[in-house]
Amino acid sequence: MAGLAVGAVGTSVAYYSWSDTETKQSIGKNMPKYADKPTMLKAAKEIQDVLGEDAVSMDADDLESHSYSEASTSNVSARPIAIIMPTTTEQVSLIAKICTKYKIPMIPFGAGSSVEGHFSTPYSGFSIDLSRMDKIIAIHEEDMDAVVQPGVNWVNLNDTLKSTGLFLPLDPSPTAHIGGMVATNCSGTNAMRYGTMKDWVINLTVVLADGTVLKTRRRPRKTSAGYNLNGLFTGSEGTLGIITEVTLKLAIVPSHFGVATTAFPSVAAATRAATSMIRGGVALAALELMDDVQMRVINQTGGTGGKMWSEKPTLFIKFSGSERAVEDSISAAREIAHAHGGSRFVASLDEKTMTALWSARKQALWAILSVRPEGTQIWSTDVAVPLSNLGDIVEQSKTDASKLGLFSTVLGHVGDGNFHQAVMYNPDIPEQVDGVKKCVDTMVDRALEMDGTVSGEHGIGLGKKHCLEKELGPVTIDVMKTLKRSLDPHWLLNPGKILDA
């Protein structure tokens, strides 16, 4: 990745960031000229006069938390001038009109859990924080849908839906908001059975850069009327419009669940077993892999679910459906696991035991963060490949990382051919920084050689922008730029992300 330098903000946090000069040189070649600081301050005042005093914050901690994330691969040193907190679509439209008038970058902000520098602010501007738009507007039980504002948190939504027997089956970071989830086309462990966010969007209300408000569709669960604008805005990472309302499909909560875990002698054996389960038609709700290093880290932090784990590559499997169907699926999975050298197959339909069995998977990221030595950072990134290539790419990526002498772990949504590699490095040691970048770029190149993608679920943001053209080719990138220009001619929405001007 070109143009990175070590930076620091605050007194104690050292992190890796684009410096201002390098930002301008490396990602700003053709970018339009944005407003200067006094103009941005004038516009913030104009917005404050209409929306009210507390709709705008310039508090240093707020500016920091809205543009920097410890979980991100790609932080920049620039900060927004202000955080704007609207409560209605009309207010978002008004903000967009003012920003267009003064040429101020607008960076939509959900919960800030994305990890590829998505909400960083390389050109400063306003962070538009949608978290005050947190109303569940309607739940249509009969129609199995819900209309929500973008600031609704998915865990809260599912809590509210409990009495209806319905739920939204996506599970990214527990902090994530619906608007951010749509904008990143997120997924999570349930994606294997339920697909990704794009499959759960019925319609969107979107504010364009110039303040125009549009609605993509009405409320039927299917339609073939016109272009699929849901598909355009879902996954657009805040670069094409600001999502201010979402109608979501809901799924029926299955009557029974089961969880199983089983350890394997190698990652290759585990992925072969995973593929056999899928190809064998076993009804699986989730299929996750944690490698030997990740399992060791879990034990280093005291274990989970009241036990220490076997430090071998381990599959975490979820089942759902009728009691009989879950039991049958567990038997089939057990048989396949054994055939591939799986040991310690433990399964349960009991809620408490299921929670304990799944606990190691749930704690994975926090466990890595808690064992990292002082001064080191985690570079956590993902790729996805066709299922049959998964074993190979995981093994090769682990070997590459170990050759560089860096600590790395693998965690895979293996049911989708998607895996995450987390590499620990010290941002103050240039060889380690070069090493981690090389490691990630090699993983991305391997994924592309296997007809895969540079990101299965985390998205592009700043961190993966340099590899998008490798995946899609110049013609597709040009079409994307044409679309971007037609919706956002002044390149004001989340500039510097996904595409350069």
Ligand SMILES: Cc1cc2nc3c(=O)[nH]c(=O)nc-3n(C[C@H](O)[C@H](O)[C@H](O)COP(=O)(O)OP(=O)(O)OC[C@H]3O[C@@H](n4cnc5c(N)ncnc54)[C@H](O)[C@@H]3O)c2cc1C
């Ligand atoms: C512990 C942890 C676990 C995670 N697990 C997963 C996982 O399993 N699967 C997965 O897919 N991701 C995962 N993620 C990543 C992250 O949770 C998802 O990308 C999530 O969808 C981001 O939602 P957010 O509300 O935090 O959005 P933010 O991070 O605030 O924003 C993400 C992007 O969306 C844009 N945006 C936000 N709101 C809007 C809006 N209303 N309109 C237009 N654009 C908007 C922003 O500009 C930014 O580009 C994980 C992250 C963490 C920290």
